[in-house]
Every structure is written in C-alpha cells, then in structure tokens.
Amino acid sequence: MERQTEILVICTNAPILATVLRLLNTNENWNATGVASPEEALKMSREVQYEVFLIGAGLTDAEEEQVAAQVKEMHPDIHIIPHYGGGSGLLFAEIYLALGSK
Amino acid sequence: MAQTVLHTAASRGVADHGWLKSHHTFSFSSYFNPERVQFGALRVLNDDEVAGGRGFGEHPHDNMEIISIALEGTLQHNDSMGNSANIETGEIQVMSAGTGIYHTEYNKNAAEPVKFLQIWVFPNKRNVEPRYDQVKIESPAQPNQLVQILSPNPEDAGVWIYQDAWFNLGKLEKGSTVDYAIHQKNNGAYIFVIAGKVEVNGQLLDTRDGYGIWDTDGFTITADADAEVLIMDVPMNL
Numbered sequence: 001m002e003r004q005t006e007i008l009v010i011c012t013n014a015p016i017l018a019t020v021l022r023l024l025n026t027n028e029n030w031n032a033t034g035v036a037s038p039e040e041a042l043k044m045s046r047e048v049q050y051e052v053f054l055i056g057a058g059l060t061d062a063e064e065e066q067v068a069a070q071v072k073e074m075h076p077d078i079h080i081i082p083h084y085g086g087g088s089g090l091l092f093a094e095i096y097l098a099l100g101s102k
Numbered sequence: 103m104a105q106t107v108l109h110t111a112a113s114r115g116v117a118d119h120g121w122l123k124s125h126h127t128f129s130f131s132s133y134f135n136p137e138r139v140q141f142g143a144l145r146v147l148n149d150d151e152v153a154g155g156r157g158f159g160e161h162p163h164d165n166m167e168i169i170s171i172a173l174e175g176t177l178q179h180n181d182s183m184g185n186s187a188n189i190e191t192g193e194i195q196v197m198s199a200g201t202g203i204y205h206t207e208y209n210k211n212a213a214e215p216v217k218f219l220q221i222w223v224f225p226n227k228r229n230v231e232p233r234y235d236q237v238k239i240e241s242p243a244q245p246n247q248l249v250q251i252l253s254p255n256p257e258d259a260g261v262w263i264y265q266d267a268w269f270n271l272g273k274l275e276k277g278s279t280v281d282y283a284i285h286q287k288n289n290g291a292y293i294f295v296i297a298g299k300v301e302v303n304g305q306l307l308d309t310r311d312g313y314g315i316w317d318t319d320g321f322t323i324t325a326d327a328d329a330e331v332l333i334m335d336v337p338m339n340l
Contacts, residue, residue, distance in 0.1 A: 056165075086165055
C-alpha cells in the first residue's frame with residue numbers, strides 16, 4: 001500500500017479545523033492531523049514526517065512566522081500553505097500544486 | 103510590454119450538481135488545472151446558478167475576502183455574526199472571513215434560479231475580525247462609464263476589502279469606448295465579460311470570457327455589442 005501523504009493543519013477555531021480535516025481525509029492518499037497551538041504543532045512534527053503544513057486561522061503573525069520556521073527547520077522539504085480557503089471552501093489546488101499533482 | 107492571458111468561457115471548469123451549476127474560471131473544488139489557479143490575488147471566480155429554493159448549507163471560511171455579485175434573482179444570506187440579508191440583483195456583498203465565519207446562502211425564490219458571481223481574493227492581512235457588508239451598486243453619472251464597486255478604502259465608493267484591489271462594473275452601449283487606468287504598479291486587471299462582446303486593446307472577448315492584463319498602465323475597452331463588464335484590479339504578487 002502506498003504511503004499516505006501526511007498533512008498537518010493548525011487552526012484555533014475547532015469547528016473549522018474539524019471541517020478541514022474531514023475534507024482532507026476524504027482523499028484516501030492523505031492523512032491529515034489537526035492541532036490548535038504552535039506547541040502541539042512542534043510536538044507532532046517531532047513524531048511525524050509531514051509533507052504539507054496548512055496554516056489556518058487564529059494565530060498571531062509572529063506565531064505563524066515562528067511555527068512555520070520551526071517546522072521548516074525540522075522538515076526542510078515540507079510545503080507550507082497559508083492560503084487555502086479555510087473550512088469547506090478548501091482549495092485543493094494549493095495542495096495538489098505543492099505535491100506536484102500527487 | 104503588457105502581458106496578457108485569455109480564458110474563454112468554454113475553457114472554464116464546469117460543475118453540475120443539479121441544484122447548482124457552476125463555471126470555474128480558476129481551479130476550484132474538483133476542477134483542478136495547474137495553469138488556471140489564480141490571477142495574482144484573485145483566486146476564485148465562480149459563475150454560479152442555484153435552482154429555486156436551493157442553496158449552500160452552513161459552511162465555514164477563514165482568511166479570505168469573499169465577494170458575491172447578484173446577476174439575476176435574490177440570494178438569501180445568514181451568518182454566524184448575526185447578519186441576515188437578501189442580496190438582490192444589482193447589489194454586491196462582501197465578507198472578510200478573517201478568523202472564521204459560518205454562513206448559509208440560499209435562493210430566496212422557490213421557482214426561479216438565482217445567478218451570481220462568487221469571487222475570492224486573498225487578503226493582505228490575516229486573522230482580522232470577520233466582517234460583512236452589502237451595498238447597492240450605483241448607476242453611473244453618465245452612460246458608458248465605469249462604476250467602482252469595491253476598493254481597499256472604507257470611505258470610498260462600493261464595498262471594501264483587506265486587499266489593494268479595485269473592482270469596477272460597466273454597462274457599455276455598442277460602439278462606446280472606455281479607458282481604464284490600473285490603480286497601482288504591480289497590479290494587473292482581470293476583465294470578465296458578463297454580457298455582450300467587447301474588445302480590450304484589440305482582443306475580442308465574448309460573453310463570460312475572461313482576460314487578464316498586467317505590466318501595463320491601462321487599457322481601452324470597446325463595446326462591439328451592448329455589453330456589461332467587470333474589471334478586477336488586483337496585486338499580481340502576494
């Protein structure tokens with residue numbers, strides 16, 4: 001079985017995060033995990049080799065910048081996507097592009 | 103020298119869910135074309151038709167400027183900020199989704215379809231407090247003039263968004279000409295023909311064609327038939 005693409009999503013709005021995860025996980029080739037804080041994002045990043053990091057709503061600019069830099073340092077090849085529509089307006093194209101239409 | 107891109111009406115992505123028929127100028131939902139993802143900060147241009155009494159149930163958005171322009175019929179809107187409104191033909195609605203917003207959109211009329219443009223623009227500021235606004239599009243002072251319907255400035259005509267973007271609508275009589283000056287360096291303009299036929303710097307455009315133009319200060323639109331055009335002037339770099 002082909003390894004699933006690991007996607008990490010950070011968002012402090014729990015219902016929106018749940019919607020995003022539900023939509024992402026409709027793709028059987030993807031495995032999306034959600035976190036609500038930079039601390040959780042870093043903890044998960046130490047445990048899992050993520051390929052995509054979606055930055056959702058609720059962090060400050062400084063938090064976004066810092067967590068993106070720290071996750072990137074752990075996983076230099078990770079694709080960080082700050083603009084993906086959010087919620088059920090999820091823009092799959094941004095993820096397809098990042099993954100090379102995988 | 104001006105750069106251009108042409109998206110003919112027939113080249114758009116199509117979604118037909120029965121109750122919803124949509125044409126996507128840019129990649130959206132199950133339509134994915136890596137060469138058609140955005141025009142600068144303009145990310146979504148959907149040409150939607152919703153059957154009588156049907157609509158979009160409650161769904162969330164975040165960090166996106168979402169603009170709806172009613173073309174025919176009435177769209178009924180309710181959101182998590184407590185707004186409840188009808189968007190009538192000739193009105194424009196905007197939501198800054200910011201930290202998160204839930205809303206529903208339904209066709210108010212049970213018998214007739216509602217037709218509207220749904221436009222998403224990437225914001226220049228993230229995690230803003232969600233906001234909603236709606237205005238009636240003013241008639242121009244004189245025939246064949248453009249009317250500004252959106253800008254970055256709360257004090258300016260039309261609605262405003264968190265982006266250095268300006269939208270103009272124009273109803274042009276056959277044979278008329280209008281000049282458009284792009285608002286700022288590094289912006290480009292995307293012209294969408296709502297109805298009729300026009301030429302933009304000599305490029306023929308038919309109904310529902312789209313034409314992007316950038317690396318230029320402006321352009322001239324000539325109406326080859328009675329026409330209605332929407333000009334979206336947006337930053338080309340995020």
